[in-house]
Amino acid sequence: MNLKDVSVAPIASLFYEPDDRERWDDFLTMALSEALQSVPGRPVNPILDINVFRQTLQSFDFQLPRPLFELLPWVIDQLQSGVVQMTHPRYFGLFNPSPSFPAECAERIVSAFNPQLATSTTSPIPVEIEAHVIRSIAHRAGLPPGSAGHFTTGGSEANFTALICALTNANPRFGADGVAAFAGSPTIYVSQDAHLAWHKIAHQCGIGRASVRLIETDHLGRMELSSLFDMIGSDRAAGHTPVMVVATAGTTGAGMIDPLADCAAIARVVGAWFHIDAAWGGALIASDRLRGALAGIETADSITVDGHKWFATTMACGMFITRDARLLSDAFHVSTNYMPSNVQHLDPYVTTAQWSRRFLGLRLFLSLAAAGWGEYAKYLERSVALIDFLKEQLVELGWTVANDSPLAVLCVEPPMGFPSVRSIVRDIVASGSAWISITTFKGRDVIRICVTNGRTMPRDIQALVRSLRHFARGGEDLARDSQEEGVK
Numbered sequence: 001m002n003l004k005d006v007s008v009a010p011i012a013s014l015f016y017e018p019d020d021r022e023r024w025d026d027f028l029t030m031a032l033s034e035a036l037q038s039v040p041g042r043p044v045n046p047i048l049d050i051n052v053f054r055q056t057l058q059s060f061d062f063q064l065p066r067p068l069f070e071l072l073p074w075v076i077d078q079l080q081s082g083v084v085q086m087t088h089p090r091y092f093g094l095f096n097p098s099p100s101f102p103a104e105c106a107e108r109i110v111s112a113f114n115p116q117l118a119t120s121t122t123s124p125i126p127v128e129i130e131a132h133v134i135r136s137i138a139h140r141a142g143l144p145p146g147s148a149g150h151f152t153t154g155g156s157e158a159n160f161t162a163l164i165c166a167l168t169n170a171n172p173r174f175g176a177d178g179v180a181a182f183a184g185s186p187t188i189y190v191s192q193d194a195h196l197a198w199h200k201i202a203h204q205c206g207i208g209r210a211s212v213r214l215i216e217t218d219h220l221g222r223m224e225l226s227s228l229f230d231m232i233g234s235d236r237a238a239g240h241t242p243v244m245v246v247a248t249a250g251t252t253g254a255g256m257i258d259p260l261a262d263c264a265a266i267a268r269v270v271g272a273w274f275h276i277d278a279a280w281g282g283a284l285i286a287s288d289r290l291r292g293a294l295a296g297i298e299t300a301d302s303i304t305v306d307g308h309k310w311f312a313t314t315m316a317c318g319m320f321i322t323r324d325a326r327l328l329s330d331a332f333h334v335s336t337n338y339m340p341s342n343v344q345h346l347d348p349y350v351t352t353a354q355w356s357r358r359f360l361g362l363r364l365f366l367s368l369a370a371a372g373w374g375e376y377a378k379y380l381e382r383s384v385a386l387i388d389f390l391k392e393q394l395v396e397l398g399w400t401v402a403n404d405s406p407l408a409v410l411c412v413e414p415p416m417g418f419p420s421v422r423s424i425v426r427d428i429v430a431s432g433s434a435w436i437s438i439t440t441f442k443g444r445d446v447i448r449i450c451v452t453n454g455r456t457m458p459r460d461i462q463a464l465v466r467s468l469r470h471f472a473r474g475g476e477d478l479a480r481d482s483q484e485e486g487v488k
């Protein structure tokens, strides 16, 4: 390609001049603000015909350039109608928060500079900022000085990192020889209510899905210690190598916390790595009033905590933290002739699963710096109080509470004679008045309601109670009818 055969002017549709940039940035700021303000007045659930949308998509054949003034409003419109609205105050869903504003600011800044965090040479200050946040979380969780870790794309990558560390710790030949290094096949232990990405993780790590032992839970959904102990014993007798015990601090369905210190003691006795998956519940370390529920977290060899769950950062922002920083270098080291540095314990590309790396940690840094632990504590406590408020009202109406979680999640069943949990949830979600979900707890379908939005107010809880009553009314009438019949 010869310079005289091309136009060397920067491509205007991709690389904007400063004045134009500013104009479009301002336009976006205004359009987003308007869109977000309208969310609470709109359905929580996407209401659209996906076939019509697929037709529309066909018109994007990417032949002719289209102007941003057409594209940006179009995309914002699509997101207003085409997703479950995480920023809606009546989104009582999975642990996806309405993001903190400092986290949104961080994303904008990071996008503008687009720093490469693979090495400390290319991004010395971001690498220090991330390490500082990780140390602060480790300290707050009670892990010893010298603990280290990094930001991940989420809890799944952090849990994957835990398994790689456990295998590397269990056998120094694992890195070179893979699972063949083990005399007996490696096994890992999680409760049956744990996050089932563990199956995918075992698959990815090469130990196989069958190596994941799902341990029974007690009547409240917490890991049954005697079952754990027995399972490890029989696996050892069969020649397997137990490499990791995972306790969950905040199960996905019911928000239960496994007995952390007891699981740690068992892991220690059998010589296994002890990991705590606190992807959602880990945020409780911020509240002095609530953090007692996490007692024992300080015994972990490693922990997973997500920024994008109860720390309310934007996705994707997880954390992996371990007391044994050396293992991260053992597990992820590599040498090349083109990277600008190769500093053990420091350069992210030799201590983590990723290579090119976004400045993920700035969102939590800015959020923590702007709010401090104290304001985070209030944010967590109000979520728990709102769930307690909901619980009181539903109990008064005769509903049954299935779980007993210190976190902001409630699992309930309607009174006898009401429509099924499935039909109540389906009708409420379809109405767009709130977003709630179904989970199975101890083998029964229950309605799962989680406060995830820092702007949810008591009036939103009251509106949810009204929806629950309304969509259960068919059943209420039925119940009344059958009662009257009984009286006759």
Ligand SMILES: *Cc1c(COP(=O)(O)O)cnc(C)c1O
Residues within 6 Å of the ligand: 095, 153, 154, 155, 156, 157, 159, 195, 197, 248, 249, 250, 251, 252, 277, 278, 279, 280, 306, 318
């Ligand atoms: C959310 C969650 C995960 C998965 O984390 P992602 O951030 O979605 O990858 C794993 N474990 C628990 C307990 C979770 O709550």
